[in-house]
Each structure stands twice: as C-alpha cells, then as structure tokens.
Amino acid sequence: MNIYDVSKAAGVSIATVSRVINGNSNVSEKTKQKVLTVIDEYGYTPNAFARGLGLNTMQTIGIMCPDSSDPYLADAIYYLERELRQNDYDSILCCTGYQLATKEKYLKLLLSKRVDAVILIGSSFIEPNDKNNKYIYDASKESPVILINGSLEGANIYSTVCDDYQAVYDSVTSLIQSGRKQIMYLFHSLSYSGIRKLEGYKAAILKGGMNLDETYIKQCFGTIHEAKNYLIKLNQDGLNFDAVVTSDDSLAVSALKYAKACSLSVPDDLSIIGYNNSIMAQCCEPELTSVDNKVETACINAVTTLMRVFSGNNVPAKTMFSADIVKRGTTRF
Amino acid sequence: MNIYDVSKAAGVSIATVSRVINGNSNVSEKTKQKVLTVIDEYGYTPNAFARGLGLNTMQTIGIMCPDSSDPYLADAIYYLERELRQNDYDSILCCTGYQLATKEKYLKLLLSKRVDAVILIGSSFIEPNDKNNKYIYDASKESPVILINGSLEGANIYSTVCDDYQAVYDSVTSLIQSGRKQIMYLFHSLSYSGIRKLEGYKAAILKGGMNLDETYIKQCFGTIHEAKNYLIKLNQDGLNFDAVVTSDDSLAVSALKYAKACSLSVPDDLSIIGYNNSIMAQCCEPELTSVDNKVETACINAVTTLMRVFSGNNVPAKTMFSADIVKRGTTRF
DNA sequence: TTGTAGGCGTTATCAA
C-alpha cells in the first residue's frame, strides 16, 4: 500500500494525495474528502523511510547518556523524551558507558543514522583533556550538539548547565555557618561538573576561614556499601569529620549508613548534604538534605534551545541556572 | 557525498561500491582496497534513509513504557537498549503514561515510523477489559510485539513474565511461618501483574489457614509521604497489622516511614517486604527485604526471543521465570 | 486546482 495505490483508488494523481497528506491547502474540499476516505479505508500510512530520504530527516534526535538506569539520568531522559515528542521528534536512546572509545563509536554511529541532533546528558562526555573532545567537535560539524550538565565551546554546540559550583559553595557555607568544623567532600568522579563542584567546596572552605585540608576530599568507588565501608575505615584510621557534602545522593546515603554503623546522630554528630535530589533522598531516614539541580528545567531549556536552532533563531551558546538546596533531616540550618 | 561520488573517485560502478560496503565477497581484493581508500579519504557514510527505503528496515525497535523515570522501568530500558544494540538495533523510546488513548496513539505512531518491532515494558499496557487490548492485537499484525511483565495471547505477540503470583505467595507464606498474624497487602494498581500479585497474596493467606479479610488489602495513591500518611490514618482508625507486603518498593518505603512515625520496631513490630529490589531497597534503614523479579533476565530473554523471531525460528509465545526474595533487615526469616 | 516527472541514495537483479 503506497501513495500510488491511494491515488489510483481515489482517481487522482500522487501529487494530490501527497498534498492531502501534508495539509497543503491547494486542494479542493471535494478532492480532499475523496482522498481522505480512501486513506482511511485502506489504512494507508506514508512510508517514513521514503519521506526521510526525500526530506533528509526523520525527525529523530539522538540521546546519549552513560547509564540510563542512574536515577538522575533516567529523569533527564524522561523529560527530554517528553519535550521532544511534544515537538514531533522521536528519541533514539544510546547508553555509552564512561569509556572514551565507546562514546566516540556510538556518537559516530548515531550520526550515521542521520539524527537531526544529538543530546549528551551528563558531564562525563566532556573529557578533561580537550584533545579528547574532538569527537564532539567533529559531531558538531554534522549536527547540532546539545550538552546537558556539561559545557564546551564551539560552533553548533549548546550547553545547558546548573551552577554546581555555587550550589556546593552555598551548601558548604551553610554548614560552616551552622557550626560545622570538619567538612568532608565525597565524590565519584572528576568530570566537568565534578570539578566545578569540588571548586565550590574549596572556595567555601577558604572563604569560611577554614584550612583547606586535602585529606577531607575523598574519591569513592563502588556501591553504597563499599563507600560506607570506606568511610568507616577512614574513621578508624583517625579521620574526624562532622559534616559530609557529596557529589550525588548515593554517596550521601553511604554517609548516612556510616553514621548508623558508628552510632552517630544525624544531623547533630554528622550533617549530610546530597546532590541531585533524587528519589533516594526521600527513602532514607532521616531524609537527605540535597541539592536540586533542576533536571526538568535543564531538559526543557535544552529542547527549547534545539528547536530554536532548527528554526534558525539566534540562541545563546550556554545557559546556566542556579540550583536549590532542599532542606530535610540531615542538616540543621 | 554519496555512492556516486565514491564510485567516480574510485573509478568503479556504484554496484561495486555497494558490494564493498556490504562486505559482498564478489569483489577483487584490489578493487576493494581502492574503494575502501576512497571511502576513508572522503569520510563517506551510507545514507541510512536510502538504505531503509530499499531494505524496508532501519534496524530500529520501539520501546514503550509508561514512565522511564520509574526506577524499575529505567532498569528495563537500560538492559533492553544494551541487548538490542549488541544485535545492531537502535531503540526508539516512547513514554506513554497510563492512559489508554495515549498508549494507542503512540503505538500507532511508532508503527508508522516503521520500527521492526515493539517492546512494551510493564503490565500497565494490558487492559483489564480485553476489548481495549485491540490496539496491541492491531499492532501485532504489522510487527512483532514483545511484552515484558505482561501477557497477552495472539499471533506475533510474545510475553516474558516473572511469576509474580508465586513471588508474593512465597513472601506471604514466609511471613505467616515466621508468626505474623495480620498481613496487609498494599498496591498501586490492578494491572495484569498487579492482579497476579494480589492473587498470590490471597492464596497464601488461605493456604496459611488465615481469614481472608479484604480490609487488609489496600490500594494506595500518590507519593511516598501520602502513602505513609494513609497508613497512619488506617492505624488511627483502629486497623492493626504486623506485616506489610507491597507491590513495589516505594510503598514498602512508605510502610517503613509509617513504622518510624508510630515508633514501631522493624522487623519485630512490623515486618515489610517490598517488590522490584530497586535501589530504594538499599537506601532505607533497615534495608528492605524485597522481591527481585529479575529485570535483566527478562530483558535479555525478550531480546533473544525477538532476534529468534526475526530469524524465523520457532519461539515460545510465553516465557515465565521465578523471582528471588532478597532478604534484608525488614523481615526476620 | 491538478498532473507529470525528476530527484533523494541505496540495494539487487540481470547481463556481460
């Protein structure tokens, strides 16, 4: 069943059928109805591949993320898909992991599928060594590249980021003002936003008149329990701390479990601030004070930006907005 | 840059270029190298739309789910995308919500994009009134339909389900054997698997020689906190219970928060069993005993099944496997 | 308002 079959059955040319399908007004009402009746009767649907070939687009956006099961990224995917679909775009999902070689490979693959643009979620796509970002610059030559929570300068590259620096700065400052003396910073990785967060921590410590002691900055690996055990070990080794700021909620949960294991009272003996304000923040007891970095806002902004790029409007290369600290039971301020 | 440009530059016909691209062996090594050199030099990539038009496939699978930010569904999406990509298929994601009209609309939309198959995650796609499943039967006439955690009989429809009935039956039975007398069952919805779970509860209660009292079966709506408040209210209204079995982890977390609010000791005053064994189960304190319904297994099975369907192999219409109960701190058995 | 014909870039068939 193709456009020729329809045109025959309706007794018109394929051009007329095409006009009806695409809502072209230059068709008499009578012809239009005739064609629509046939289309309905035969259950005809235009072939998307043929259309794609002619128009050179299938209204498809590639969404890349390291891991779609991560709660934060899963949220982002949800919002992006919703916003894109509202604009009649489909989303092709591609989970890349964290290895450069794989990221490169999949980005190329996505482009070879002729997506109209690529959205990269998470700062893990930005490599610390800018040479290694060539794969993104290359991609931007073919399609617009939208970065969420990562930033890179270049033609056809648009970034939407949360002010992670300020968010952590404010978090740490609040802890200092509430009397905390030894504030740890726990992180998983030093991605683009990872570095910004750490800088926020350092700046707040110095601004608060405290010593910047690198032993209070620790990278954690592994599961919730492994991170918890790591904290227990640090404590046994003689490290004392009365507050923990983390780069994500899962590390904050680990800190909470550490407190439980060591019979510390939260927030009095130990204050904790998480990041992302994910569902995890509400599962634990007490519930986590956590930084809400506004995924939904970011995703809406990203898609809006993209649509404006498509329609040839002028668009800012970088958008930054501020986070909220959602106060719950793991802090007293 | 198309196949003609390459053929000209290499001094061969487009047929030969096509052969080289597709690894057809009927090309002399010399010609092959010549063509490959040109392709590499020009950075040529075959146009996926044209290919799709000719082959009538773009190696794309539609994945539908009600809400990709739900931790359980997010996991499923992750595993499906991974497995599909290993088989050289792309995934188009489509979040539909829970309304029939929207599900119908999006399923049609996906088919109109000529996906090679559709995977529906979650039993919410199966309507209690079978008449309303027409949209799925219709879809199965055009493409294979794979159901994960839902079951429907029909040509070209393949179901992969976890034995939810047995899982809840076993959970409740274990609670009875450990001395629990008043076991509540909490659920969000009576979807296909929702019904199976409830049946498992009822059967276990009867088999355990207890009274089947409908007041112990409650549907909950809303957030974690709303469900918690609902339980508090039930308790204030005089309902007593010493165990809670839930249809998902988030309700189990609510039960845990209820216990905390009412100063009940878990698991001694109140035992709790969740479902899905999601990340939430590990965030709370004590950690949740939860049913692991093997999402990864289900997804691997679904994709394997699909690939066998594609290659014309005989394939079982329905696969069922059993769940595990992961014992943690909210039960004492 | 309608129709004709060319182009989009492949793959595949059939000859050579």
Added chain:
DNA sequence: TTGATAACGCCTACAA
C-alpha cells in the same frame, strides 16, 4: 568480477 538499471515511496518544482 564488474556494470547498467530498475525498484523502494515520497516530495515538489514546473506545467497545464
């Protein structure tokens, strides 16, 4: 081993 050519199904000038 290679090449010419016909599909694949649509959109859209351009012509009528």
